[in-house]
Amino acid sequence: GQQVMQIPQYQHVQEGEDFTTYCNSSTTLSNIQWYKQRPGGHPVFLIQLVKSGEVKKQKRLTFQFGEAKKNSSLHITATQTTDVGTYFCAGHAGGTSYGKLTFGQGTILTVHP
């Protein structure tokens, strides 16, 4: 079945440093979504990428979707303590059943002030 791998599992940074998490799928994705889960909270949708090579920005966050639609990345510039949490990528494989997402393992980000 489809697998979505995400690295690194953990990332500790000093406030102000940049952070990147990478996501790779074993199959071509129709789209990829990114979610953030704060400690003790539930996943919250950040963004969806659909097109090959697509790049989207949300303030300090930059999301990329690979040309082959099998990988993606999330980059945070100048991290802040509010960025702490677990970042998940999640993908829909081409032709997959409605709404069924496969989540990556997540990257737990810790930001030291």
Next chain:
Amino acid sequence: GAVVSQHPSRVICKSGTSVKIECRSLDFQATTMFWYRQFPKQSLMLMATSNEGSKATYEQGVEKDKFLINHASLTLSTLTVTSAHPEDSSFYICSASPQGANNSPLHFGNGTRLTVT
């Protein structure tokens, strides 16, 4: 918009008892809802897809007789953990997308932390 409410947020029960978790879409209709399970510092594992008016679709390895799912209306799905055991202790989260929005983002409930003693 697109709010999903989940109840209860925490529950402690004794081994052998059953626990029901409710998932409601408050401002949209959801023909499909999803139930996930999450262990500490791990990813979300899809347990089953709840379909309004029909049987749920369970993922491989998930016991349908242990995790009963009922989706009786377009705004409510319930997950019942039957004869709970300590190994069932986990964080259970439901999610849904607005009806007809294929491949649209999921909106998650706040989750239910189940502790079985």
